[in-house]
Amino acid sequence: MNRFSFVLRRPIQLIPVLLGISVITFLLLQMTPGDPVRLMLGPKASQEAIEFVRARYGLDQPIPVQYFYYVLNCLRGDFGQSIAFRGPVSGVIAARIAPTVFLIIYGLVISLLLTFALAVTAARQRGRWIDHLIRLVCVAGVGVPSYFVGLLLIMGFCLRLKIFPVSGYGPTFINNLWHLFLPALTIGIGVTPILARNLRATFIQQLDKDYAIACRSRGLPESYIFSRHVFWNSLLPTVNLLGVVVAFLIGGTVVVENVFNIPGLGNLLIRGVLTHDQFVVQAVALLLAVGVVISNFAVDVLTAILDPRVEL
Template identity: 35%
Template structure:
């Protein structure tokens, strides 16, 4: 077990190093000279001013030296200074991160509860009208982009019915949840289809196994069979897929936050790209990579609790 954990930890560290290098290199190779955006007024583009700005932001040093300075600062918690806002990037992220995490948390609760519920219902009613209706519904919502769903929800529930606000973050915890209802639904709908299908497929496979047939022969009720044998043994793949979806949502908030005018990391990323604010773009992309890694680690730790057989297989390997 210890060997497995060390191997996974080493792989995660290597992944983080490679990802950080790719992120920095991508910004380094981006078109346009950041000096022109830092100085702003073309009249101030004098040789002395350009040289001073390059020295201040270490742009006069070789690429590897710039990367080493940036990576060292990241390890110390220093993500640099925003070129556009002229304030520490860590302060910008800390002010926007709660909004994004709240949105992802709400969307995660929705797609897990509804997706697993629909998957269980579809598996138990396999081959019936209910199964066809669930499959048709999930296929339809999975084929529609989430930003289109967001615009439709705004047009119906915000503009026409006026049940929810069109945009904004809200003030206070309860008001924020109210403002994030439509964005969370928009973000979750596509994932509901995926989780529903995975749940249905794994439950159908479990229902055909020998131990389930034996449980039926002993006279156990359908409810007992589903809860003790079918659903419990299906949780491993379902939890793994839920974790991957949640990790993907950390990057998928960009479009939804733009549609609903939310001041989260997604909206900040769009602003940073438009203003060529490279330190902010680098920090947000690195956050997305780290967030994905953290979620996958939590899934890896939770999987043996759901399926102890996987832990035994890891020990043997």
């Protein structure tokens, strides 16, 4: 399959995935206890007012009919009306998508920097104490929850040292680099152990390859062999992991945004769940799923560009 036909066919193949996600999200919300209309109007609302609001938002229709109209409206770019925010869901999401996108990209950059630093150091110092220490930290780091890391960073760098702000999202790029450093570091730390362990193992495999041994026999410095050959030959397996890593980062924003009180999609998703605002939850969940799908699609294309031997 050539690259052009892959780019055309892959989005079509992903449609059933997105439909499946929308069905699961819709059914889970239907099974969640609580009435969103009563939560919005309060316990003293009359039955007439409750029925009026239900009819206005289409919540008085059978479940299959509700889902059918939801999908139909999504295809038109209409995600419904938010019950809790009392406005179009698309407008609510548009106001909150920028912090989440910035946080994901920021976290990915920090994670890659940490990954390369740890993996290169461990591979170059293979078998020494620093290698064992980095491997131990990576193994331990896999099991540490993001919210725990976030709370530790808040206690250390915000409350005690008072270096970074506890929460917020600034109006400028530089301001956001400052305000979102700890949240980005939190989600970056969450995925770094996976990438670092994989990249270290790949480095070591490449260092033991015949071409590396041949370079040593010719008297080439180890640093030259590593930087000119081993490093670049080890990137492809790490690139293949980026799709999974971005999925972890997207999921991590749901927790981290609530720990640091960032007005993003993760924070919006939790508020939607607590208020039983099904239109908001469905739209945010679908949007996050689209982000995961697009990231995996981009990784597939990037892999094929880096290695022409890969079949798309």
